[in-house]
Amino acid sequence: MGLQCREDPDFEADDLIASYTRGFDTGEKDVFVKIISSDKDLLELVNGQVELLDSRDHQSPFLRMDVAEVWNKWGVRPHQMPDLLALMGDSADNIPGVPGIGAKRAGALLGHCGTLKAIVQQAQDVGK
Structure with a gap:
């Protein structure tokens, strides 16, 4: 699929994901980031250009968590x-x-x- 793997033994995966997401979240309208994770910590990264696909929800392959869905599910x-x-x-x-x-x-x-x-x-x- 052409996906790159990144790892660092000194950091947890969610910290690496957050760092890379912030790096790609430049405000450019044509750059979108999709995070696939069930880690609630990563929901703080969600915005108009970043969404999280929650792999814990099994109703469909993933539950798409955008800003509205974070609000609907968590009230914040x-x-x-x-x-x-x-x-x-x-x-x-x-x-x-x-x-x-x-x-x-x-x-x-x-x-x-x-x-x-x-x-x-x-x-x-x-x-x-």
Whole structure:
């Protein structure tokens, strides 16, 4: 298929994928990147020119995750995924999350405050 393989023993695959994706995400209208992965961390890369084909979904060969689908599935914009995962936890990356906060509540908090930092700063007012 003419695909190149890249690996580096000093980096995890998702870090390499993110680096290469950022390198190709130049803003040129004719450059598009498709990431095939089930790693939720990579959803933060999704934008108008980058989409993720989720290999975990078996309804079809892949679930196409563009900006709208990230919003529909997680209730956040792609750039908010790291904060969402920090709040709800991610067992694949050994992130414990905040006890009692799942995906829905994490998405609502981010929708209200915007960032994890803002949630922490407004912690006394959140939930009032």
